Amino acid sequence: MPRKRITIRPTVEYLSILNETGDLDEALDPGLDADRCLYLYRLMVLTRRLDERCINLQRQGRIGTYGPSRGEEAAHCASAIVLEPQDWLVPAFRQPGALIHRGWPEEHAMLFWGGFEEGCRTPDGVNDLPLNVPIASQVPHAMGIAWGMKLRHDPHGVIVYLGDGATSEGDFHEAMNFAGVYHLPLVVFVQNNHWAISLPLSAQTASETIAQKALAYGFSGIQVDGNDALAVYVATREAFERARSGGGPTLIEAVTYRMSVHTTADDPTKYRSDDEVQAWEKRDPIARFERYLRGRKLLNDELVREIEDDVQERVRAAVERYEGYRDRIDPLDCFKYMYADLPAELVAQREEFRQAIEREAR
């Protein structure tokens, strides 16, 4: 019985199109048209301004603990815009721009982090699942949706977002395995922001890349510069082309950085250095894309100002709609969506609750 070698494909591709200083690899430029470029830019700026606003709202006690997405805009926005409406999108909780692109109201994140279930109400006609807090538990759901597509010969695909930390959970690996076995139209998009609360990537996995984890499950993985909107766009487009044409799943590792706190309840000075954060500041995805757009003469100071004004107005309107919510909630709603038909014992509990609220309001 010999001892022999089994050859595997030990490589993953790395893709970067627009580098830190805004220099472009022209051969790789996807040549997005002006409208699409400006749409993406506006979406990223909107995401950033909403994020800043949510941090303020948290500080003022108008929402609860909030998980910012600062620095991760290119990763989740430039990937989401690849989808067609019939494709499905399954988020974790750091993809607000992706959901807004898909048709969620701008205030959905305020509602969610503000303590209102309504933040999870997927708008009618939108094929997205709501924000997902238990880490990696959404990956099997996305796999299942892709499985349904495969069983029903539906020529679309599913993208699921997760963090670097999530790749340690069993749910991730189990879903990856099924996706490989059934050759599903699934795009597993890992927003590798280098941190899982206080745990650095180096302590999360001994793998050199996250992308290579796909190889073990029999499909391809690619690592992209996650702060390069063009690279993210191209990698996601390729993955969806593969998915829609029966080529199976893809894992995309978008290398980015959590520029802000894990959540507003977190104190990163306990575990990471300012130097590291500052180094990433220079790789800001929005500033980089802006430089590219200015280079293509698609953007100038005047248009930037116009976009900022428009975005500020949308943020203001979103906060106003959010604030209007508070007065409209009915505490008895916690019974409303429990079952198709509320069992008698719950009807009785709801009445008990109603009476208690009435008594206690006196």
Next chain:
Amino acid sequence: MAQLNMVKALNLALREALAEDDRVVLLGQDIGQDEGVFRVTESLLKEFGPKRVIDTPLAEGAIVGGGIGLALYGLRPVCEMQFSGFAHQAYHQIENHMSRFRNRTRGRFTLPMVIRMPYGGGIRAVEHHSESREAVYAHTPGLYMVIPSTPRNARALLLESIRHPDPVIFFEPKAVYRAFREDLPDEPETMPLGKAQVVCEGSDLTLISYGAMMRPTLEAADDLASEDGSSVEVLDLLTVSPIDTEAITASIRKTGRAVVVHEGPRRCGIGAEVMARIMETSLEYLEAPVRRITGYDVQFPYFAREQLFLPGPQRIVHAAREVLAY
């Protein structure tokens, strides 16, 4: 004597356990460098080093499953689930292995390990961070299910749980973490598992609760005494599995009336179990049907609706008055 809140008291118990027994190791997410998201493990990494206080990757199943392995090898792991809502990822290890090793190996292997987890509502936390699922663990044979209510009993029960020969699920009422301080003796102190405590004595009615709900329950007892002149006995279960039937029985036989309070769902909850014990042992002593004030059998609402949802003193007082007037 030191005046400590519950976070500091738990931290003290962990420090005492690490110091007294070099087999004790702490495992969990963000417990080392970050000192725990609630700072329960503050300074322990510095004091005991990374072989005793271990930051793990993000996988509850491996923390508990690996903890089982460490215990089988002879260590005494204390696992932290960052929130009880994420212990479900480890539940198959808890049910299928942690609770069973002693029995299925006919006593050859035992698991002296603890899983700590913050539980409960009231701190404006995001979805999945507010549940109270103690009944799930109480329903799992082979486990102890412990829930302290004050800094002092938290320290004593945690130290005892770590010394205990069998697996303990240790729920920490995060609404109480920083709510108040209590005097703690300087010397390590323990309390026996499986024993309830009469927190205040009375003769008209027994209020039975545990964990975070002890505060509204005690407030209700005060209100009933000052407003109605009722003499209320308050029983803190402290361990909800195994349950202290003797203490429940003794109190009911004295007062003949009871209200059980918990924030977890009502159906098949700890209240149901307490009421069953009362029926079994003391039916003929009862002057009125026993009442439950609990969370309803729905998902715990997001925090905009949680304050109304959580049982408070008024709801307890109302039920108590009905029981007293019966």
